[in-house]
Amino acid sequence: MLEFDGLHKSFGDVRVLEGVGFGVAPGSMFGFCGSNGAGKTTTMRIAMGLVRADAGEVRWQGRPLDQATRRRVGYMPEERGLYPKMKVGEQVAYFGKLHGLGAAAAAKASDEWLERLGLGARRGDAVEKLSLGNQQRVQLAAALVSRPEVLILDEPFSGLDPIGVDSLAEALLDQARAGVPVVFSSHQLDLVERLCDSVGILARGRMVATGTVEELRRREAGRLLRVVTPDPASSWAGALPGVRVVSDRAGDALLELDAGTDDQSVLAAALRTGRVEHFAWQQPTLVELFRGAVAAPAAEEVAA
Amino acid sequence: MTETRDPSSAGLVRLVAAREVATRIRDKSFIISSVVILVLIVGVMVFQVLVGSGDEERRVGLVGGDAALTAALEAQGEALEVEVAVVDLDDEAAARTAVDDEDVDAALLAGSDPELLVLDSADGTLEAIVNGAVAQLAIAEQLAEAGVAELAVPEVTVTATDADAAADQQRVIAAIFGVVILYSLLILFGQFIAQGVVEEKASRVVELLLATMRPWQLLAGKIIGLGVLALGQMVLIGAVAVGAALAFDVVEVPGDLIGTVGIVIAWFLLGYAWYAAVFAVAASLVSRQEDLATVLMPTSAVLIVAFVIGIQAAGDPDGALARITSLVPGLSPLVMPVRQAAGDVPLWELGLAVVLMVVAIGLVVRLGGRIYAGALLRTGGKLKMREALAAERV
Numbered sequence: 265m266l267e268f269d270g271l272h273k274s275f276g277d278v279r280v281l282e283g284v285g286f287g288v289a290p291g292s293m294f295g296f297c298g299s300n301g302a303g304k305t306t307t308m309r310i311a312m313g314l315v316r317a318d319a320g321e322v323r324w325q326g327r328p329l330d331q332a333t334r335r336r337v338g339y340m341p342e343e344r345g346l347y348p349k350m351k352v353g354e355q356v357a358y359f360g361k362l363h364g365l366g367a368a369a370a371a372k373a374s375d376e377w378l379e380r381l382g383l384g385a386r387r388g389d390a391v392e393k394l395s396l397g398n399q400q401r402v403q404l405a406a407a408l409v410s411r412p413e414v415l416i417l418d419e420p421f422s423g424l425d426p427i428g429v430d431s432l433a434e435a436l437l438d439q440a441r442a443g444v445p446v447v448f449s450s451h452q453l454d455l456v457e458r459l460c461d462s463v464g465i466l467a468r469g470r471m472v473a474t475g476t477v478e479e480l481r482r483r484e485a486g487r488l489l490r491v492v493t494p495d496p497a498s499s500w501a502g503a504l505p506g507v508r509v510v511s512d513r514a515g516d517a518l519l520e521l522d523a524g525t526d527d528q529s530v531l532a533a534a535l536r537t538g539r540v541e542h543f544a545w546q547q548p549t550l551v552e553l554f555r556g557a558v559a560a561p562a563a564e565e566v567a568a
Numbered sequence: 569m570t571e572t573r574d575p576s577s578a579g580l581v582r583l584v585a586a587r588e589v590a591t592r593i594r595d596k597s598f599i600i601s602s603v604v605i606l607v608l609i610v611g612v613m614v615f616q617v618l619v620g621s622g623d624e625e626r627r628v629g630l631v632g633g634d635a636a637l638t639a640a641l642e643a644q645g646e647a648l649e650v651e652v653a654v655v656d657l658d659d660e661a662a663a664r665t666a667v668d669d670e671d672v673d674a675a676l677l678a679g680s681d682p683e684l685l686v687l688d689s690a691d692g693t694l695e696a697i698v699n700g701a702v703a704q705l706a707i708a709e710q711l712a713e714a715g716v717a718e719l720a721v722p723e724v725t726v727t728a729t730d731a732d733a734a735a736d737q738q739r740v741i742a743a744i745f746g747v748v749i750l751y752s753l754l755i756l757f758g759q760f761i762a763q764g765v766v767e768e769k770a771s772r773v774v775e776l777l778l779a780t781m782r783p784w785q786l787l788a789g790k791i792i793g794l795g796v797l798a799l800g801q802m803v804l805i806g807a808v809a810v811g812a813a814l815a816f817d818v819v820e821v822p823g824d825l826i827g828t829v830g831i832v833i834a835w836f837l838l839g840y841a842w843y844a845a846v847f848a849v850a851a852s853l854v855s856r857q858e859d860l861a862t863v864l865m866p867t868s869a870v871l872i873v874a875f876v877i878g879i880q881a882a883g884d885p886d887g888a889l890a891r892i893t894s895l896v897p898g899l900s901p902l903v904m905p906v907r908q909a910a911g912d913v914p915l916w917e918l919g920l921a922v923v924l925m926v927v928a929i930g931l932v933v934r935l936g937g938r939i940y941a942g943a944l945l946r947t948g949g950k951l952k953m954r955e956a957l958a959a960e961r962v
Contacts, residue, residue: 312779314945331782332574339779345772350591361583362780364575406776 265289266414266445270320273306280306282469283320288445288462293436295456296449297550298466299558304449305342307466308418312339324414335363338412342419342449344403346391353378353387356405363410370409377405381435397428404432408439415439417448421455433459457550465557472557480553489519489527491534492542500537504530518546580781584789585796592760592797601756602801605749606808612745613812625651626694629666629675629685631659637678640701647700650693660685674698739828742813743909744882746832747902749805751875753836754843754901755868757798761844762851762860764790765940769855774944783941787933791844795837802836832905838925839901842932843871849936852943853951863950870898878902885910895921897928 271284280303288294298304309315311322313334321328329337347355353374360370378387381401383394391399400423407415415436421429429452437459440446450456456463457477464474473480491501493515501509501517506525510518521527527545534540548556575583592598628641638654645652655672657663663675667685674694675685682702684695768774777786806829813825850863877899881890885907894903894913900921907913943956 314775314778335574335780337779339776341772341775341779343772343775345774345776347591347767347773348771354590358583358587359776359780362575362580362777 265323265325266447267323268307268311268320269323271307271310271317271322272319273303273310273315273317279469281310281317284466284469284471285320286464286471286474288447290445291440291443292461293440293446293448293459295460295463296447296466297451297453297456297463297554298449302466303469304466305418308339308342308416308447308449311416312337335410336413338407338410338415338417340403340407340417340420344400346399346402346406348392349390351388352383352391352394352402355391356402356409359406360409363412365410373409373411374405377409378402381405381431397424400424400428400432404435408435413444415444415446415448417446419450420448421450421452429455453550453554463550465554467558473553477550477553480550481548488546489521489530490517490542490544490546491519491530491540492516493534493537493540495538500533501530504533516542577785580785581789581792584781584786585793588764588790588793589797592794598760598797602804605752605801605805609745609749609805609809610812613809613816617816625653626674626697627653627655627672628694628698629655629657629663629672631657631663631675631677633676633678637676637701637705640704641676641697644697644700644704648693648697650697652697676702678702739824739909740882740885740906742809742825742828743832743906744879745809746828747875747878747906749802750832750836750839750905751871751878751902753798753802754839754871757794757840758843758847758864758867758871760794761790762847762864763857764794765848765851766854766857766860769852769944770857778944783944784933784937787845787848787937787940790848791841795840795844798840799833799837802833806833828905828909831908835901835905838922838929841929842898842901842925843867845929845932845936849932849940852940853953853956859950871902874899874902878906881906882910891917895924897925900925 266288267285268287269285271281273279273281284303284307286294296304296307306315310317311329313329313331323329324333324337327333350358353371356378357367357370357374360373361367365373375384375387378384381404383398383401383405386394386398391402394402400420404420407417417436420432420436424432433455436446436448440461460477462474462476463480465472465480473483475483488510493500495515499509499512501507501512501519504525506522507530508520508522510520512518519530521530531540531543534543626645630638630641633654633656638656641654642652655666657666657672657675660677663677663685666672667675667687670687673686673691676698677683677685684698686694768777774786810825810829846867847864850867851860853863854860874893877889877893881887881894881903884890890903890907893899894907895917904913904918904921908918939953939956942958943951946956
């Protein structure tokens, strides 16, 4: 388990993190969302020892991350960094060695990863000669070359074209399948929704929501049911016990059900009006959840 | 699930150092600068040999002289440390032609009323030689006529008060030479270090590096890696210089020369450690190569001042300026080797200079290391040293 626990950080008078905490199980992918400046990068930098937390710690397998255990973490910083004039293959091997691989193992792993990421032919070129997308792949290879036990990636998808996004997503899913906990931050919420087992939304220095996308939906949206009946008797639903009509436009009704109300009885009532074209629990998109969570006042914050 | 092991501190420093060496050794500007320095040294030696052998010979044409006059001319030349070649000429016409054609520097028409033919004006040395020779012969002749066969002239005994003066001189020249090279290499490698630091900051690769190592390990690796290269270059230059000096016969005492080269190399190590650390720390305050010159300026200025004093110290090795500056950390690496070569430096002064320099290196590494650590992740404009100290992380 990778645990972020009660992280606090202030830069001068600006309180950036006020108790950020979440956990990522081995083999699962965690999407880290939040508006710009919410503190995602600071959280990740604390995990990598680049920023010192005022309080709290990050643990891997129950032990706080330190200089030695961080070597088993693959990291991709938000501001990409590679030596521009160094050759691709040597560069990836160098990061392998810094993470503790022997020279021969590092060279071998570097070749393997570059081959896998489609850069085999470019391994002798200087990094600055590569396109931005390819540089991003080298960056990923540098993060993966030492077969890390944990992956922490800051905005790994930014600046990639759709095909690049797909191949990166595939590489990350491979890692998760191999049992590596993967944390990445992103503004591409559709991507997070598609890839991640669980999601955390950071706002105002706190996690305002954490859980699987499914859990968030239920928690954030309550029990909203959308029923479309093309030829309704007026306000057929209003009379049902335990049901509140949120909106009703020309037969397209959004109903909120009390906890004890049986949705099947609602369906039965709907069927009595005639045809039912649509009957489903409302699925808010992650974007909607995100807007709701980020906009919500502090008092309503949901504990992790 | 991994075959990794934890690299030790020394292992990390070695990795960084090895990368620096591997990168630099393939760098064109490094190769070119190395070759230029070596070519310059050999060139200076060759120039010395050419100038040294060409200037000192005077050719004197002689009309109507005898063997005694020739011998006297050569003897006079020897006394004035000038090699005199005497060319016998047939008559005055031949002498005039020889002078006009610059076959000879001057032509002496011997006789009771001797005349010296020169192209435009006789140089003082030549005039002295000819006058001396003619006068000597005339006196000998008149004495013989007066019946004085043997003249009891007391011979002056020459006692050298500073028998090592010549050797001292050679050592000083070697030391000046050494200081010039030391200065050039300090500037060159200081620049390399500074550029490397800014490159890592500008490309943001430093964030990845610091996720695996501590700032001091990165700093130490850079300084040691480039230091190995710099030392290698210094030793190579020293070897080529000594070899060339011996081959061209520029020096007479190889032992002294090698000793001086050793002293210069030892001071280079101390100077390098200090300047490299200062340059690295200064460079860590900026994020763009364009801003580098501004932050390096103060240190470069100190280096230039040290260089000028070092050269000056060759002329006045025991003057107050040289004595004081040879103790000041930062200045001492460029002044002390000259003083050591030129004369006797009391052991306590040498010891004090070394101790002060080592202390200064320790201070720069400690304090500078903190500034460096605080500044590395701060990108943007130019950072103030105070801010960097406050931002220190681990």
